[in-house]
Amino acid sequence: MKKITVMGGGTGTFVTLSGLKQYPIDLGVIVNMMDSGGSTGRLRVQLGVLPPGDIRQCFVALSEAPELWRKLFLYRFENGDLEGHNFGNIFLSALEKVSENYDEVLKTVGYVLKTKGSVLPVTYEKTQLCAEYESGVVVQGEGNIDENISEKSRIKKAFLEPSVSANKNAVDRILESDMIVIGPGDLYTSIIPLLLVDGIAEALKKTHAKLVYVVNLMTKSGQTNGYNVSDHVNDLERYIGRKLDYILVHNGKIESSIVKWYVSHHEQQVNDDIGSDSRVIRLGLADNTIVTAHKSDALARSILRHDSKKLADALVNLIDTL
């Protein structure tokens, strides 16, 4: 059975995992542990727990439990003391408090949610993502970088404070995989943080797995303003220290009302400037359904998403040719 490992943590990873789990493959995900915004950020500070948000989304994406359990883990309280907190985040936080170690947490959540595949935190150590912009400004905290949307200069350097070591199981998984899927996801807050963990880039350089990058559909304000496909690829390769093997680029239509929404947020479709590079695979990958953002919706952060079936089909077709 072919071994595919997804790297990420946010909405894009949720979509990718939801699609891939339908196929008979050995599926795993290496999860970003730098989230510091919203409910996750508050729980980190107030309870001293590891960030639960991305872990929770991955578990739900891979869950084969009845729909009720998936709804429960995505439920967000709308009133009172618990307002804005996600139940799944609270579950993971309380479980961390009563468990012997984080492996026990993962095992217990996997059991409850009947998870198909491996969910591997990229690290078990606590750290904060930092970004130094070309303007000289340094912002600390993934949540703050994510919200720093008025920043016009590019990110010169992303780093972790303090530096942390990779989860050994994540490193082993990278070395044993046939394919590593990077993205889609916010380049500097979901993808690159994984590569900053000591041991991850090294493993990606060493592995025989094919590295597949799924390029985002839209730019992100304050993070990838005006980025073309080549900018995404160049930044990513710089942090990995190795060339990507395949680059998946959406080449179909995007619903004009969706594009309009993004333009009003100073964001636009990522321009495909990469030309006839033999590594590029161009396909219609976008889900043009208009997503109405809702507080309790796990996917509220982006209104345009990859289509989970089209993306999974493309990845599985690709691995079959290897």
Add this chain to the structure above:
Amino acid sequence: MKKITVMGGGTGTFVTLSGLKQYPIDLGVIVNMMDSGGSTGRLRVQLGVLPPGDIRQCFVALSEAPELWRKLFLYRFENGDLEGHNFGNIFLSALEKVSENYDEVLKTVGYVLKTKGSVLPVTYEKTQLCAEYESGVVVQGEGNIDENISEKSRIKKAFLEPSVSANKNAVDRILESDMIVIGPGDLYTSIIPLLLVDGIAEALKKTHAKLVYVVNLMTKSGQTNGYNVSDHVNDLERYIGRKLDYILVHNGKIESSIVKWYVSHHEQQVNDDIGSDSRVIRLGLADNTIVTAHKSDALARSILRHDSKKLADALVNLIDTL
């Protein structure tokens, strides 16, 4: 298999169920749904859910899941937005929000905690407990009555506002039981509220089950000040409208340091004034272990408890003679 049904909701019920679950009996509990204090009270008001606290304690008491799950459901957050909230209460509240109905909630919690026996809310309708004192004062809300410890006059009348109907399954359970165990528990905030639900006292009058009352060890300020055993029995029989069949009274020693703690809270050992009543069974039933109250301890509300094994032994021995 003999059918025993416990009625209550607080610490005393937790102790009784923990003991009885070790025996091969058909065990059930009819749970008070009037709690309005602490974490439960805040969740009721802020989220509009049914009170989760007593339900949660009963599920944990009857759980045969690994210790981790029991610890998780009793875990109380000590910091931040979630401070003072119990994880089990949050679990029940979120589950109620995403479930079709409350039966689905009960089924799901029972599945997770691998519950032995039936947990039956006395009602599925929302209501508040009210107490009218001989002084003329009326206090609304179980939590407020519980905290009204400076009240010196007796409770003249307890009632529910609004009146609510019994859960049909609870009524059926009463009618089919061989023994109904009432108490131990706070007379006016844990026990009598159950009897105020339309249909419960009627079922208790009609059933062929033996009614066994486990008398509290200590009085409770503002609720049973100066109550002897006969006062407890008289008040209880007045609300049921039927004579009790057996009355279990502790007759052993109570550790003097524990008595001292209660005296400093204007509470004392319940005086056994009931004489040679043939319904009375006198046994050493107290657990003289000194319990250190701790915020995250499910049993923090009373430092003296019945011994769960001694109490269960007494009840099972009694049912064997019927």
